[in-house]
Amino acid sequence: MLKNHNHDLVQQLSEVSDSLWRMEDYLKNAKGCEHCTAMWNKSKERLEEVSKMLVDEIGRHYSEKRFD
Numbered sequence: 001m002l003k004n005h006n007h008d009l010v011q012q013l014s015e016v017s018d019s020l021w022r023m024e025d026y027l028k029n030a031k032g033c034e035h036c037t038a039m040w041n042k043s044k045e046r047l048e049e050v051s052k053m054l055v056d057e058i059g060r061h062y063s064e065k066r067f068d
Contacts, residue, residue, distance in 0.1 A: 006058075006067055013054040020047050 002010065023044045030036035061067040 003068055006061060009054055009058050009061070013051065013058065016047050016051045016054065020044060020051065023047070 001007075023040055026040045027037060027044075030040055058067065
């Protein structure tokens with residue numbers, strides 16, 4: 001079993017990944033509304049940044065042999 005701090009990283013990465021996947025549908029549904037499209041694109045960019053931070057942190061824990 002993962003320690004809580006590592007589980008939290010993996011869990012959050014999963015949730016962010018799910019949200020990013022749904023953003024594609026949100027963008028399709030927002031066609032015709034430039035404000036909604038802009039909002040979803042901005043949200044997607046932010047979530048991609050969060051995803052990268054989480055992946056980097058998980059990688060750091062792994063390389064430091066602290067991913068337990």
